[in-house]
Amino acid sequence: MPAIGAPIALTGARIVDGTGNAPIENGVLVITDGRITAVGSADRVDIPEDAIQQSLAGKTLIPGFINTHGHVGAVRGLESGHYNRDNLLRQLALYARYGVTTVISLGDDESEGxxxxxxxxxxxxxxxRLYVAGPVLSAQTPADASALVDDTAVLSPDFIKIRVDDNLGRTAKMPAEVYQAFSDRADHHGIPLAVHTYYLQDTKDLIRAGADFIAHSVRDTHVDSEFVNLMLTHNLCYSPTLTRELSTYVYESEPAFFADPFFLTDADPQVLATLREPERQQRLQNNAAAQQYKASLPIAMANVKILADAGVQIAMGTDSGPPARFQGYFEHLEMWMMQDAGMSAMQILQSATGGAAECMGLSDTGTLETGKWADLLVMGENPVQDIKNTRSLEQVWIAGKPVHLAR
Incomplete structure (x- = not known):
């Protein structure tokens, strides 16, 4: 491993820089003190004389992935209740091994996070890297909502998170006057409001109330032109979390990805054995909520295509972290599902890099540009040709050094 502080030049790579620009062929990227100090085609970049050079000929270099909706620290195996520093570090290392170099944890974050x-x-x-929202907030009155935001703001969260959903009719939905109070008070503190939502009409109303980030797909019906215009007018980002829907029912039988070597590298055999239990699978087959979410997934996939084509910024997010939503792998699976939904590979890469950074207000990561942290990935195959080539991940660099090599 190169010494920290020594200039490093990665040469000969195809560089997809996360800005949305065309790939740079035969590119060079120079790193000094953990940050990018030069990037461009070989004929435009002067490599420092003392730089340690590494050839990446035939490889593709991209920014590290950003998961705009995850949860970190609470789950071990299939059990919740394990929030502590060691578990946080274990999960953040797992994300990194899969090339997810930044995670926005939208809820249930405690002091260690x-x-x-x-x-x-x-x-x-x-x-x-980890960004946090603190607790998921819920209140019965506008006054209580405002007080909860004040209490949470003391922690300096990166987001305020609320749920406006009735869990398919099984629970009471947050009243409009309450989520309006959450929004107003979050604005007072200058903290973006991320919203968990399900229904089209609720999401429209939340946008009008001042929501800053749509943290799930609209899943009850197809989005319409009014919704598209609201998203564009308010310059909002949309996180599809398709794998969240998948996770609610996919273990009714054995998922195909249980045979994927890219998944099995970090899978816990005991967890897989539990998820294979016939009785557990039968319960999911008979579970009305699981089957309704299963029916919702095609709607969610159609909606992400409609919105991406209309110019709405899609932000890759998974809601990974709860039991059986496998951190790291689910981010790749999310991107593959986005391709299945009809998004182009370049749109998807943008949604997981520069677009995600812009959506979440991150200025130091997400693109391979001068001055940014050198959080980057080396792929053996070109993900611009097929997003499923992200499984060819060979190197992960964080702050200018390779932390995990050759899966």
Whole structure:
């Protein structure tokens, strides 16, 4: 591994820089002190004389992936209740091994998560970056909503997170006057409001109320021109979380990805054995909510295609972290499903890199540009040709150093 601080030049790569620009062929990227100091075609970049050079001929270099909707720290195996620093670090290392170098944790974040967020602006970082929302907020009255935002703002969260959903008619939905109070008070503190939603009409109303980030797909019906115009007018980003829908029913039988070597590298055999239990699978087959979410997935996939084609910025997110939503792998699976939904590979890469960074207000990551942290991935195959080539991940670099090599 090169010494920290020594200039490093990665040469000969195809560079997809995350800005949406065309790939740079025979590109060079120079790293100094953990940050990018030059990037461009070989005939335009001067490599420092003392740089340590690494040839990436035939490889594709892209920014590290950003998951705009995850959850970190609480689950171990299939059990919740394990939120602690060691589990956070274990999960952030797992994300990193799959090339997810930044995770936005939208809820259930505790003090240890805030501490790790505050410790990551360093060249020594060797795990995924973490941004946090604190608790998922819920209230019965506008006054209570405002007070909860005030209490959470003291923690300096990156987002405020609320749920406006009735769990398919099984619970009471947050009233409009309450989520309006959440939005108004979040605005007062200058903290973006991320919303969990399900229904088209609720999502329209939340946009009008001032929501800043749509953290799930609209899944009850196809989006319409009014919704598209609201998203564009308010310049909002949309996180499809297709794998969230998938996870609710896919274990009714054995998923195809249980045979994927890219998945099995980090899979816990005990977890897989539990998910294969016939009784457990039968319960999912008979579970009305699971089957309704299964029916919702094609609607969600159609909607992400409609919105992407209309110019709405899609932000790759998975809601990974809860039991059986496999961190790291599900981010790749999400992107593959986005391709199945009709998005182009370049649209998808943008949704997971520069577009995601812009959506989440991140200025130091997401693109391979001068001055940014050198969080980057080396792919053996070109993901612009087929997004499923992300499984050819060979190297992960965080803060200018390779932290995980050759899966």
């Amino acid at each position: 805030f501490t790790l967020r505050d410790q990551q602006n360093t060249m020594e970082l060797d795990r995924a």
